[in-house]
Amino acid sequence: MSVPSLTVRLLRRAALVAATVLATTLSTTLVAAPAAQCADSCGGSVVVAPLSHEPPSTGPCASPEPVVCEIRRSTPAERVEQREIRMRYHQLIGDMDRERCAMRTEGRSPEEIARRLVDMRNDAKEITRAGMSPEDVRLLEERNTAKYGNPLGPTADQLYVKYGSWEKVADAATRTSGAVDGELGLEYRPCPCELAPAA
Numbered sequence: 204m205s206v207p208s209l210t211v212r213l214l215r216r217a218a219l220v221a222a223t224v225l226a227t228t229l230s231t232t233l234v235a236a237p238a239a240q241c242a243d244s245c246g247g248s249v250v251v252a253p254l255s256h257e258p259p260s261t262g263p264c265a266s267p268e269p270v271v272c273e274i275r276r277s278t279p280a281e282r283v284e285q286r287e288i289r290m291r292y293h294q295l296i297g298d299m300d301r302e303r304c305a306m307r308t309e310g311r312s313p314e315e316i317a318r319r320l321v322d323m324r325n326d327a328k329e330i331t332r333a334g335m336s337p338e339d340v341r342l343l344e345e346r347n348t349a350k351y352g353n354p355l356g357p358t359a360d361q362l363y364v365k366y367g368s369w370e371k372v373a374d375a376a377t378r379t380s381g382a383v384d385g386e387l388g389l390e391y392r393p394c395p396c397e398l399a400p401a402a
Contacts, residue, residue: 246297246394248290254282254388268382269346273339275386286387288334292379293391295327299377304396313369320376321359328355 256279264272274285299320306316332340344354351357357365362372379391 245392246294246300247392248293248384249390249392250388251390252385252388254279254286266382266386268380269339269343270335270380270383271386273335274383282387284334286389288331289384289387289389292327292331293389295323295330296377296379296391297394299323299327300394300396303373303377304394307396313373317363317369317372317376318359320373321357321362324376325355 259278260275264275266272266275274282277285302323303316303320306319332343335343347356348354351361359372362375363369366372366375377393381390384390
């Protein structure tokens, strides 16, 4: 496998910067909700295994996850960048957990919360895909467009049809792929919302 071009490297670096900026922006725009608590130690990545130092795979990939296949075809240095991008993605998912908690405290409806989280999730996907190869992004977007009519994936309404409740849509929006996380030696630590009892 050839070394990635300077353009690809610059795009990946730009994706890391963009993810950091968005994570900071989302964190500072969330509404503070004193009646809702989300521990500081949650909503992020936990490193559970070292990254593979194996050379890029050149054989067929048995994983059904295209991103896992991309990771396996990457160099060890690229895997380090992919882990950094994934950890920033986990920070964005943590921001979503905290947003859900704040919105619950504000008395927002399950539908409003779910729709907001699906929008935030799609924004996070767009950021992480900036660090992928154009070919892999194209394949993911073609798959999603064929399946959902949207290159970023299902809409809130499509998820509601699938799951049957807005709470389940919100849960799905804040899930991460265990297969992708595991390939990068990570686990996501969710940040559940603990609401104070009503007075």
